Amino acid sequence: MIKRLRISITGRVQGVGFRPAVCRIARSLELSGIVYNDTKGVTVELQGEAEKIAGFLARLQSDADKPPLAVITSCDAVDIPVIESEAEFVIETSDSHGAPLSQVTADIATCRDCLAEMADKEDFRYGYPFINCTNCGPRYSIVKTIPYDRPNTTMSVFEMCDRCAAQYTDVQDRRFHAQPVACGNCGPQIRLTDSTGKTITTQTEKVITEAARLLLAGKIVAIKGIGGFHLAVDALNSRAVERLRRRKKRDHKPFAMMTASIEQIKEYAIVNGAAGRLLSNPQSPIVLLPKKPDSPIAPSVAEDVDTYGFLLCYAQLYYLLFARNIKVLVMTSGNISDEPLICKNEKALERLCGVADAYLMHDREIYRQVDDSILHFVDEQPAFLRRARGYVPTPILMKKSCRQDIFAVGADLKNTFCFAKQNQLICSEHIGDLEDAEVYHHYIDSIEHLRGLFEVEPKIVACDLHPGYLSTQYAFSIPDVKIIQIQHHWAHIASVLVEHGLEGPVIGLAADGTGYGTDGAIWGCECLIASLEKFERFSHLSYYSLAGGDKASKEAVRPALSLLRKAYGSKFSLEKFDWLFERIEPDKSRLQMISEQLEKGVNCVETSSLGRVFDAVAAMLGLGSYNHFDAQLPMALEAIIESSVEERYDFELINTAEKPLQLDLGKMIRQIIDDIQNDRPPAAISAKFHNTIAAALLEMAKAARESTKLSTVALSGGVFCNRYLINLLVNLLKQNDFVILFNRNVPSNDGGISPGQAAVAAHLVSRETVSSTPSE
Numbered sequence: 213m214i215k216r217l218r219i220s221i222t223g224r225v226q227g228v229g230f231r232p233a234v235c236r237i238a239r240s241l242e243l244s245g246i247v248y249n250d251t252k253g254v255t256v257e258l259q260g261e262a263e264k265i266a267g268f269l270a271r272l273q274s275d276a277d278k279p280p281l282a283v284i285t286s287c288d289a290v291d292i293p294v295i296e297s298e299a300e301f302v303i304e305t306s307d308s309h310g311a312p313l314s315q316v317t318a319d320i321a322t323c324r325d326c327l328a329e330m331a332d333k334e335d336f337r338y339g340y341p342f343i344n345c346t347n348c349g350p351r352y353s354i355v356k357t358i359p360y361d362r363p364n365t366t367m368s369v370f371e372m373c374d375r376c377a378a379q380y381t382d383v384q385d386r387r388f389h390a391q392p393v394a395c396g397n398c399g400p401q402i403r404l405t406d407s408t409g410k411t412i413t414t415q416t417e418k419v420i421t422e423a424a425r426l427l428l429a430g431k432i433v434a435i436k437g438i439g440g441f442h443l444a445v446d447a448l449n450s451r452a453v454e455r456l457r458r459r460k461k462r463d464h465k466p467f468a469m470m471t472a473s474i475e476q477i478k479e480y481a482i483v484n485g486a487a488g489r490l491l492s493n494p495q496s497p498i499v500l501l502p503k504k505p506d507s508p509i510a511p512s513v514a515e516d517v518d519t520y521g522f523l524l525c526y527a528q529l530y531y532l533l534f535a536r537n538i539k540v541l542v543m544t545s546g547n548i549s550d551e552p553l554i555c556k557n558e559k560a561l562e563r564l565c566g567v568a569d570a571y572l573m574h575d576r577e578i579y580r581q582v583d584d585s586i587l588h589f590v591d592e593q594p595a596f597l598r599r600a601r602g603y604v605p606t607p608i609l610m611k612k613s614c615r616q617d618i619f620a621v622g623a624d625l626k627n628t629f630c631f632a633k634q635n636q637l638i639c640s641e642h643i644g645d646l647e648d649a650e651v652y653h654h655y656i657d658s659i660e661h662l663r664g665l666f667e668v669e670p671k672i673v674a675c676d677l678h679p680g681y682l683s684t685q686y687a688f689s690i691p692d693v694k695i696i697q698i699q700h701h702w703a704h705i706a707s708v709l710v711e712h713g714l715e716g717p718v719i720g721l722a723a724d725g726t727g728y729g730t731d732g733a734i735w736g737c738e739c740l741i742a743s744l745e746k747f748e749r750f751s752h753l754s755y756y757s758l759a760g761g762d763k764a765s766k767e768a769v770r771p772a773l774s775l776l777r778k779a780y781g782s783k784f785s786l787e788k789f790d791w792l793f794e795r796i797e798p799d800k801s802r803l804q805m806i807s808e809q810l811e812k813g814v815n816c817v818e819t820s821s822l823g824r825v826f827d828a829v830a831a832m833l834g835l836g837s838y839n840h841f842d843a844q845l846p847m848a849l850e851a852i853i854e855s856s857v858e859e860r861y862d863f864e865l866i867n868t869a870e871k872p873l874q875l876d877l878g879k880m881i882r883q884i885i886d887d888i889q890n891d892r893p894p895a896a897i898s899a900k901f902h903n904t905i906a907a908a909l910l911e912m913a914k915a916a917r918e919s920t921k922l923s924t925v926a927l928s929g930g931v932f933c934n935r936y937l938i939n940l941l942v943n944l945l946k947q948n949d950f951v952i953l954f955n956r957n958v959p960s961n962d963g964g965i966s967p968g969q970a971a972v973a974a975h976l977v978s979r980e981t982v983s984s985t986p987s988e
C-alpha cells in the first residue's frame with residue numbers, strides 16, 4: 213500500500229548536510245517526496261510503500277547514513293494525502309517555508325573521508341591542504357553575513373573549477389552545497405615567508421617540507437589555521453620553547469600542544485577512554501590531561517601545573533606538517549600577551565614581528581577569529597574551561613522559548629556574550645578580558661556580527677550589577693532597550709539551571725574570585741537559594757578587607773595580610789609575621805603601607821572572595837606572590853596537592869540573627885601558620901586546605917538543605933575550575949544524598965555568565981508578559 217507521511221525533524225539538522233542525506237536515502241529506496249528546511253528544523257514529505265518508509269526512518273537514524281554532525285532530538289510523523297502524479301524525490305533549497313533556525317554552523321575538524329582522499333594519489337585533491345566537505349571544514353570563521361552561501365563567505369574570491377562545481381551541485385555528492393569546497397586548481401594556496409614576510413616558496417610540497425625543517429631546527433613558525441594564527445615550536449626543544457616565552461611576553465601561562473595521534477599524546481600524558489573520545493571528536497578541543505612522570509616535554513611548556521593541554525590535528529595543513537617527522541608542537545595562540553588572536557596575514561606580519569622566525573600562511577581570509585576550545589573532566593564528564601572553535605555558534609537549547617529576543621553582555625573577564633532567541637541561547641566564542649582596548653573593540657564588532665548572523669533584534673539587555681564593568685556601561689549605552697541587571701553569582705547559578713532545563717529553586721554554591729554584590733561588597737564564596745526568578749543569600753564567607761582595588765587580585769600580599777589580621781585580631785603584628793612576609797612582600801615599606809591602608813580602611817573594599825583565599829595560602833606556602841595570569845597561584849597550589857592526605861583544618865559556621873550564616877576561616881588560617889612553622893610539607897598543607905574548603909562548602913549546603921528542604925545543589929564559579937576541589941566536593945555531596953548539577957555546556961568561570969544572565973532575563977520577561985495579560 214502506498215502512503216505519504218509528513219515527518220518533522222528537530223535537532224542539529226540544518227547546515228550539516230541533512231537534506232542531501234535524506235534525499236540519498238529516499239532515492240535509494242525509490243521513495244518520492246520533498247525535503248526542506250523550515251523554522252523548526254527539517255521537514256520531509258515521503259511517499260511510497262509503508263515498509264520502505266519504515267526502512268527510511270531506521271536508516272535516517274543509523275550511524276551509517278546519518279550525516280556525522282547531525283543530531284536528531286525529535287522526529288514526528290503524520291499521514292497526509294498521497295500525491296498521485298509525484299515521481300521523484302527532490303530537495304527544496306529555497307527558504308519558502310520560513311527562515312531556518314540558524315544557517316551557520318561551527319568549524320569542524322577534517323573528516324575521515326576527506327583525510328582518505330587527501331592521502332590518495334589518484335584523487336584530484338591529493339595533498340591539498342584545504343580539502344573539506346559537508347561534514348567538515350571551516351564555517352563560522354569564514355562567514356561574513358547570511359544567507360550562508362559562498363558569495364557571503366571569504367571563499368567568494370575563489371571561482372570553483374568544473375570538477376569542484378560538479379560536486380557542489382550534485383545532490384548525491386558529499387560536497388553538495390559545501391560552501392568552502394575547493395581543490396588545488398581553484399582554491400586557496402599556502403606559502404612560506406621569512407620573518408620579514410618575504411616569500412620563500414609557494415609550492416605546497418616545498419612549503420610543508422621547509423616549515424617542518426624550521427620547526428625541527430627549533431625555529432618559531434607562525435601558522436595560519438582555521439580560527440587564527442598559532443605560534444608553533446618543537447615542544448621537545450627547551451631552548452626553543454623558552455625563546456617563544458620570552459618573545460611572546462608570556463612568562464608563565466601554560467602552552468597547549470598538538471600531535472597527530474592519541475598514541476603520541478600517551479607518550480606525555482595520561483589519556484583514558486573518555487579523554488580519547490573527547491580529543492578525537494569533530495570539534496577537536498584542547499583537553500587538559502594529567503602529566504606523565506618523566507615526560508620528555510620541555511619543562512617550560514607547562515610549569516607549576518599538573519596537567520598538559522593537548523589537541524589533535526584538526527586541519528589538513530597540520531596533518532601534512534606532522535607527516536614530516538614532527539612529534540609534538542607547542543601550538544599557542546598567535547598574539548602578544550592578552551590581545552585578541554590574530555587572524556589576518558598583514559596583522560600577523562606586523563604584530564608577530566620579532567616573535568616568529570617564519571610564517572606559514574594561506575590566502576583564505578579568516579573573517580572571525582576563534583580560539584581553540586578547552587575542556588577538562590569533572591566527575592568523569594567533560595566540562596568547558598573555554599568554549600570557542602568547534603562549539604560556537606551551535607545554540608544551547610532552552611526548555612522554554614522566550615517571547616522577546618534578549619542580549620546578555622556577559623562579564624568583563626573571560627568575556628562571552630549571548631543572545632536568547634526563541635528556545636536558543638546563542639553564545640559567542642571566548643572574547644577575552646575587556647580591559648584590553650583591542651579586546652574591547654573586538655567585543656563590540658563581534659556583538660554586531662553574531663546579531664546579524666542570527667537576525668536578533670533585542671529590546672531587552674541583561675548585564676552585571678557592577679557599575680564599573682565596561683560591559684555594564686556598554687549595556688547602558690544601547691538606546692531604546694530595557695536593562696535588567698543581574699547579580700554575578702546569581703548568573704553563575706542560573707547558567708547551571710538553564711543548561712539542565714530547570715527553573716529552580718536550588719541550593720547554589722558559587723565559588724568565585726570576584727563579583728559585585730547587592731550590598732556593594734565583592735562577593736565570591738556564596739550559598740544562594742536561587743531560581744531563575746530570584747535569589748536569596750543564605751550564607752557566605754565572612755567578609756575581610758581588600759586594599760588597593762584591582763591590585764588585590766594580582767598581589768597575594770593584600771589578601772594574605774588581611775586574612776592574617778582578621779584571624780589573629782589583636783594578637784596580629786607585622787613583626788610577628790616577619791618570617792612569613794619575607795617570602796610574600798620583601799619590600800617592608802610597601803608592606804607597611806598596605807597594612808596602614810587596611811587599618812584605616814582607605815581604598816578598601818569588603819569581600820567574601822574565595823579566589824583570594826587561594827592566592828593568600830599559595831603565597832604563604834612560598835609558591836609565588838603574584839598572579840601573572842588569572843588563577844596562576846591557585847593552579848600552583850592545586851598542582852602540589854599530596855592527594856593521600858585526608859586531614860583538614862577547622863572552620864566555623866556562625867549564626868547571627870541579623871546576617872546570613874557566616875563561614876569563618878580564621879581557625880584554618882591559624883592552623884596553616886602552625887603547620888608551616890612546624891615544617892609540614894607544603895604538599896600536605898595544600899591538601900588539607902583544599903579538603904577544608906570542600907568540607908566548608910558541604911556544610912553550607914547542608915545548612916541550606918536543613919532550612920529549605922531543597923536537596924539539589926548547583927555548583928558554579930571560577931574556583932570550580934580547580935579539578936581537585938570540585939571532584940572532592942561532588943563526592944562529598946553524593947555521600948550526603950544531594951542531587952548535584954554543574955556546568956557542562958558553558959564554562960563555570962565568567963565565560964558562563966552571559967548565558968546565565970540571558971536565562972534569568974528570559975524568565976523574568978516571560979513572567980512579566982504573562983502577568984500583564986488581562987485575566988478573562
Ligand SMILES: [Zn+2]
Binds near residue numbers: 344345
Ligand atoms: Zn570532509
Ligand SMILES: [Zn+2]
Binds near residue numbers: 375376377394397
Ligand atoms: Zn576545484
